[in-house]
Amino acid sequence: MESFTYQPSTSAIDDIVAVARDARKRAGLVVEEQQRKDLMRDIANLLADRRAVLVAHYYVDGDLQDLAERTGGCVADSLEMARFGFEHPAETIVVAGVRFMAETAKILSPEKRVFAVENDANCSLDLGCPANEFGQFCDQHPDRTVVVYANTSAAVKARADWVVTSSIGLRLVQHLHSKGEKILWAPDKYLGDYIKRESGADMLMWNGACIVHEEFKAVVLQNLMRRYPDAKVLVHPESPASVIALADVVGSTSQIIHAAQSMSEKTFIVATEEGILHKMRALTPDKNFITAPTAGEGATCESCGHCPWMKMNDLQRLKNVLVHLGDEVRVDEQIRRQAERSIRRMVEFGKQYAPPVPSA
Numbered sequence: 001m002e003s004f005t006y007q008p009s010t011s012a013i014d015d016i017v018a019v020a021r022d023a024r025k026r027a028g029l030v031v032e033e034q035q036r037k038d039l040m041r042d043i044a045n046l047l048a049d050r051r052a053v054l055v056a057h058y059y060v061d062g063d064l065q066d067l068a069e070r071t072g073g074c075v076a077d078s079l080e081m082a083r084f085g086f087e088h089p090a091e092t093i094v095v096a097g098v099r100f101m102a103e104t105a106k107i108l109s110p111e112k113r114v115f116a117v118e119n120d121a122n123c124s125l126d127l128g129c130p131a132n133e134f135g136q137f138c139d140q141h142p143d144r145t146v147v148v149y150a151n152t153s154a155a156v157k158a159r160a161d162w163v164v165t166s167s168i169g170l171r172l173v174q175h176l177h178s179k180g181e182k183i184l185w186a187p188d189k190y191l192g193d194y195i196k197r198e199s200g201a202d203m204l205m206w207n208g209a210c211i212v213h214e215e216f217k218a219v220v221l222q223n224l225m226r227r228y229p230d231a232k233v234l235v236h237p238e239s240p241a242s243v244i245a246l247a248d249v250v251g252s253t254s255q256i257i258h259a260a261q262s263m264s265e266k267t268f269i270v271a272t273e274e275g276i277l278h279k280m281r282a283l284t285p286d287k288n289f290i291t292a293p294t295a296g297e298g299a300t301c302e303s304c305g306h307c308p309w310m311k312m313n314d315l316q317r318l319k320n321v322l323v324h325l326g327d328e329v330r331v332d333e334q335i336r337r338q339a340e341r342s343i344r345r346m347v348e349f350g351k352q353y354a355p356p357v358p359s360a
């Protein structure tokens with residue numbers, strides 16, 4: 001029997017693409033090239049007019065990352081974002097990232113005006129660690145040193161002895177362990193487990209997770225590694241233990257980028273949010289980056305390597321923030337003071353044990 005496969009004409013394909021593009025545009029998902037350029041120019045002018053500096057995370061849209069760098073701001077991991085905003089002389093800081101990053105900027109620089117590109121951009125780790133419940137957990141274990149990940153609210157940080165980011169979490173816990181301290185860790189159980197395995201410290205964990213990194217799957221990653229036997233595997237430590245076990249390098253976003261720059265291999269499988277590829281490709285255009293698989297071939301998943309909150313940051317929202325300078329980030333003063341103490345300890349510790357940062 002003769003078989004027949006429908007082969008659409010080139011023009012039919014063009015029509016389908018145009019219809020899909022139109023639908024996405026109406027939904028606000030596509031910005032036309034000229035509109036994009038205009039927005040970038042307007043934002044650069046507004047940043048100068050407002051004497052504001054843009055501080056962006058590696059996971060946000062590539063245009064925002066480029067704008068931050070071109071206008072004298074920075075694109076960085078969460079530790080470096082905190083340090084940069086604090087040390088920069090600008091009186092207004094605009095943060096392209098998620099809520100805890102903007103809050104951290106305000107906590108360290110209360111005299112500055114701090115704005116988030118999107119106030120509703122949150123983080124599953126922050127949402128999964130309410131301050132009241134966390135306070136009760138701490139009250140039950142007064143003998144433990146409280147170490148919390150930066151991806152938490154100001155109120156949770158206010159309860160902590162130390163705040164850490166993924167770039168220095170392991171080093172800090174090794175340091176505390178060497179002094180005989182027992183740790184209460186929150187909120188990321190995967191990062192906490194990784195640090196516990198590596199340091200041998202006595203750690204009691206909060207049960208939180210990142211909805212993006214939790215999706216990476218070891219079995220499908222192994223299949224991919226078989227297809228690319230020369231590839232090195234770079235993994236963010238918010239990933240499950242089975243994925244971390246397959247890594248050649250485990251590190252924060254900036255440590256992952258630095259590894260790709262400094263290693264001689266040409267192909268890398270990257271297990272973290274896909275926004276990071278923008279910087280990796282810009283710094284090492286001769287290398288090949290493949291995103292690690294999430295929920296498996298053909299399956300659907302919530303995040304698939306995309307952080308829904310990071311993706312709320314876009315050019316139009318940033319422009320609106322700079323035009324209106326309306327909804328400033330605010331932190332209750334008592335909470336701010338308490339949180340500042342534990343964040344400053346992190347920044348000081350980070351100076352001593354500065355992890356390598358990517359260089360242009």
Ligand code: 13P
Pocket residue numbers: 076077078079151165166167210238251252253254
């Ligand atoms: P980094 O501190 O590595 O930039 O990570 C922040 C984050 O939110 C990872 O999901």
Ligand code: SF4
Pocket residue numbers: 098122123124125151210211212213238273307308309310
């Ligand atoms: Fe939070 Fe995960 Fe998004 Fe990072 S990627 S901001 S940890 S939800």
